[in-house]
Amino acid sequence: xxxxxxxxxxxxxxxxxxxxxxxxxxxxxxxxxxxxxxxxxxxxxxxxxxxxxxxxxxxxxxxxxxxxxxxxxxxxxxxxxxxxxxxxxxxxxxxxxxxxxxxxxxxxxxxxxxxxxxxxxxxxxxxxxxxxxxxxxxxxxxxxxxxxxxxxxxxxxxxxxxxxxxxxxxxxxxxxxxxxxxxxxxxxxxxxxxxxxxxxxxxxxxxxxxxxxxxxxxxx
Amino acid sequence: xxxxxxxxxxxxxxxxxxxxxxxxxxxxxxxxxxxxxxxxxxxxxxxxxxxxxxxxxxxxxxxxxxxxxxxxxxxxxxxxxxxxxxxxxxxxxxxxxxxxxxxxxxxxxxxxxxxxxxxxxxxxxxxxxxxxxxxxxxxxxxxxxxxxxxxxxxxxxxxxxxxxxxxxxxxxxxxxxxxxxxxxxxxxxxxxxxxxxxxxxxxxxxxxxxxxxxxxxxxxxxxxxxxxxxxxxxxxxxxxxxxxxxxxxxxxxxxxxxxxxxxxxxxxxxxxxxxxxxxxxxxxxxxxxxxxxxxxxxxxxxxxxxxxxxxxxxxxxxxxxxxxxxxxxxxxxxxxxxxxxxxxxxxxxxxxxxxxxxxxxxxxxxxxxxxxxxxxxxxxxxxxxxxxxxxxxxxxxxxxxxxxxxxxxxxxxxxxxxxxxxxxxxxxxxxxxxxxxxxxxxxxxxxxxxxxxxxxxxxxxxxxxxxxxxxxxxxxxxxxxxxxxxxxxxxxxxxxxxxxxxxxxxxxxxxxxxxxxxxxxxxxxxxxxxxxxxxxxxxxxxxxxxxxxxxxxxxxxxxx
Numbered sequence: 001x002x003x004x005x006x007x008x009x010x011x012x013x014x015x016x017x018x019x020x021x022x023x024x025x026x027x028x029x030x031x032x033x034x035x036x037x038x039x040x041x042x043x044x045x046x047x048x049x050x051x052x053x054x055x056x057x058x059x060x061x062x063x064x065x066x067x068x069x070x071x072x073x074x075x076x077x078x079x080x081x082x083x084x085x086x087x088x089x090x091x092x093x094x095x096x097x098x099x100x101x102x103x104x105x106x107x108x109x110x111x112x113x114x115x116x117x118x119x120x121x122x123x124x125x126x127x128x129x130x131x132x133x134x135x136x137x138x139x140x141x142x143x144x145x146x147x148x149x150x151x152x153x154x155x156x157x158x159x160x161x162x163x164x165x166x167x168x169x170x171x172x173x174x175x176x177x178x179x180x181x182x183x184x185x186x187x188x189x190x191x192x193x194x195x196x197x198x199x200x201x202x203x204x205x206x207x208x209x210x211x212x213x214x215x216x217x218x219x220x
Numbered sequence: 221x222x223x224x225x226x227x228x229x230x231x232x233x234x235x236x237x238x239x240x241x242x243x244x245x246x247x248x249x250x251x252x253x254x255x256x257x258x259x260x261x262x263x264x265x266x267x268x269x270x271x272x273x274x275x276x277x278x279x280x281x282x283x284x285x286x287x288x289x290x291x292x293x294x295x296x297x298x299x300x301x302x303x304x305x306x307x308x309x310x311x312x313x314x315x316x317x318x319x320x321x322x323x324x325x326x327x328x329x330x331x332x333x334x335x336x337x338x339x340x341x342x343x344x345x346x347x348x349x350x351x352x353x354x355x356x357x358x359x360x361x362x363x364x365x366x367x368x369x370x371x372x373x374x375x376x377x378x379x380x381x382x383x384x385x386x387x388x389x390x391x392x393x394x395x396x397x398x399x400x401x402x403x404x405x406x407x408x409x410x411x412x413x414x415x416x417x418x419x420x421x422x423x424x425x426x427x428x429x430x431x432x433x434x435x436x437x438x439x440x441x442x443x444x445x446x447x448x449x450x451x452x453x454x455x456x457x458x459x460x461x462x463x464x465x466x467x468x469x470x471x472x473x474x475x476x477x478x479x480x481x482x483x484x485x486x487x488x489x490x491x492x493x494x495x496x497x498x499x500x501x502x503x504x505x506x507x508x509x510x511x512x513x514x515x516x517x518x519x520x521x522x523x524x525x526x527x528x529x530x531x532x533x534x535x536x537x538x539x540x541x542x543x544x545x546x547x548x549x550x551x552x553x554x555x556x557x558x559x560x561x562x563x564x565x566x567x568x569x570x571x572x573x574x575x576x577x578x579x580x581x582x583x584x585x586x587x588x589x590x591x592x593x594x595x596x597x598x599x600x601x602x603x604x605x606x607x608x609x610x611x612x613x614x615x616x617x618x619x620x621x622x623x624x625x626x627x628x629x630x631x632x633x634x635x636x637x638x639x640x641x642x643x644x645x646x647x648x649x650x651x652x653x654x655x656x657x658x659x660x661x662x663x664x665x666x667x668x669x670x671x672x673x674x675x676x677x678x679x680x681x682x683x684x685x686x687x688x689x690x691x692x693x694x695x696x697x698x699x700x701x702x703x704x705x706x707x708x709x710x711x712x713x714x715x716x717x718x719x720x721x722x723x724x725x726x727x728x729x730x731x732x733x734x735x736x737x738x739x740x741x742x743x744x745x746x747x748x749x750x751x752x753x754x755x756x757x758x759x760x761x762x763x764x765x766x767x768x769x770x771x772x773x774x775x776x777x778x779x780x
Contacts, residue, residue, distance in 0.1 A: 005750025008754075010771060010775070013772065013775070017775065031647070034751070035638075040722065116757075121756070125755045125757075
């Protein structure tokens with residue numbers, strides 16, 4: 001088992017279930033027992049931290065650190081430092097986070113869906129090839145470009161998941177969703193159209209002139 | 221989710237480990253606590269669970285209490301998990317229905333002064349272990365055949381030694397050398413300390429033995445261009461001048477050696493009046509010019525600096541050896557060695573060092589912040605005991621440069637999917653426990669490919685690597701731990717290949733099946749790191765004994 005096994009979706013789940021901090025400690029780069037697993041872990045945790053920051057969770061609640069199995073004192077330092085850090089930040093959804101409980105748990109629920117989802121896992125999985133050998137057209141991306149792409153995908157994926165979460169509660173109009181989530185109505189409309197095309201959202205009724213959308217019933 | 225059809229009956233064994241655990245944790249409380257955990261039907265404390273008595277208690281309880289999961293809370297799985305697993309197996313329980321909880325190393329040992337907190341932590345750990353145990357599934361070990369043929373990369377002294385050792389045991393060996401002839405670094409050396417064996421004679425003897433051996437096939441001016449497969453079933457492309465040959469291989473020994481650093485631009489290096497220690501070997505071999513009366517050697521040239529932070533460890537003994545040989549050939553010569561620290565490990569080297577001082581070799585310590593200056597006919601160095609600069613006349617300056625990693629080491633590391641360290645040397649599985657194995661099964665290493673080594677050490681490592689490589693060859697088959705990746709949900713897999721590109725071991729491939737393109741786990745090659753499972757967006761891949769729901773159960777138990 002490698003730090004590369006740490007699934008970002010499980011990390012979100014752990015926070016959702018109520019932990020206040022999570023530290024992943026792996027081998028040093030170049031010294032990984034599983035060759036390159038720690039690079040994967042670092043990329044995954046960096047991305048998860050970005051996502052946490054975006055949803056209003058203090059990103060320092062999640063840490064990726066490195067130490068060797070022979071460095072007991074370094075490990076103690078890492079743990080003590082992190083422990084103190086979490087004590088300083090305080091309980092989840094309190095003063096240390098921009099978004100408070102219980103709202104933060106809703107956000108985490110959506111975050112878990114994002115992290116378990118295809119888009120973000122695909123791009124993280126393709127990180128090394130994108131940065132080193134390039135995509136199928138031979139375009140190699142810089143770290144900066146890659147991070148920008150991640151930032152964009154995080155915004156889109158979170159907004160989509162939040163829309164789906166709201167629609168699961170009850171059918172709503174584009175305007176209601178836009179108000180609830182403080183997303184510009186034009187963008188909500190774009191998401192809804194895309195979700196409709198994918199068969200994930202369907203028209204419920206038309207109230208006056210406003211279409212009301214609901215979650216599409218999954219056909220088995 | 222526990223299988224409802226089966227009644228889960230967990231037995232928990234709490235080990236006192238003498239006083240290692242019981243001396244610091246409240247064992248009675250842990251026993252009480254364990255009894256109340258879900259599915260736990262039996263709890264027993266042992267003085268030493270790993271003793272014969274303790275093992276018998278486990279077996280007895282499995283039979284009498286009809287246990288179908290066993291949890292031992294004791295020491296480290298690194299040393300004791302195999303024992304407890306096999307005990308479960310002997311009692312008729314699948315060995316993989318066993319879970320180990322470490323309440324010693326990171327619990328009782330680090331909380332010796334905090335009994336209450338330590339006991340609470342142990343409770344967390346046990347609760348998590350039990351929660352996972354309830355979800356464990358039986359696994360079967362994986363068997364695979366081994367092709368009884370070894371590939372040795374590099375025909376230096378390391379590779380030749382390993383090849384001969386393997387060939388003499390009756391295994392076929394394919395030896396690859398990139399140069400025209402075998403021998404490697406050994407061909408450039410003069411005399412080998414401490415026995416002053418003639419390097420050339422040793423090289424000739426080994427080359428003769430290797431080329432004449434019926435079990436060894438030598439490819440010179442050759443290189444490996446492609447390595448497919450895994451332990452026991454490698455398939456390797458070897459490129460020579462006459463084309464590409466493809467051979468089936470069981471195990472691989474990496475003995476590609478190293479090379480001496482060439483100190484271009486350092487201390488006026490010109491290969492004539494300022495030479496390296498390796499060039500000095502040749503000068504001594506050919507017979508030193510009698511005009512050479514004053515020699516200065518400078519240690520740590522191009523090593524122990526920012527670019528190459530490591531100590532190459534064999535340059536000091538080489539310098540001392542050559543200093544004595546210079547004095548032997550030109551008895552009225554003066555030799556000074558300018559050093560930072562003398563690395564003269566081992567009794568024989570220590571003796572040689574003392575001997576050299578008695579024979580008049582001079583040693584002057586220098587500070588890397590104020591290094592010696594090489595001028596046309598003198599070397600200026602600050603003498604710390606005199607407290608001033610000294611001018612040493614020279615006819616010859618010898619620079620002790622480090623052994624650096626072999627050209628193409630990185631290429632080989634990628635071909636074999638084995639790691640190299642920041643200095644380009646191959647990285648062993650564990651510096652103490654697996655020094656001649658890679659973390660990848662079936663690939664071994666020896667000699668200066670691993671780290672600078674003298675000839676004697678290289679021979680020892682060559683024999684050692686051959687010995688390690690002989691184990692799978694002798695058995696003819698291997699048994700692999702089934703804690704690996706599995707395609708748990710075949711229908712979900714889209715055959716996209718994302719995981720294939722990320723697998724550090726090349727253990728995944730996409731195959732076309734009746735259901736379309738699906739990923740296939742090459743079970744013998746998989747090490748169970750779990751990168752694929754944490755990446756698959758279809759959640760089709762899982763890791764035996766570390767499934768998402770088992771980890772989740774542990775997480776929940778932790779938060780309880």
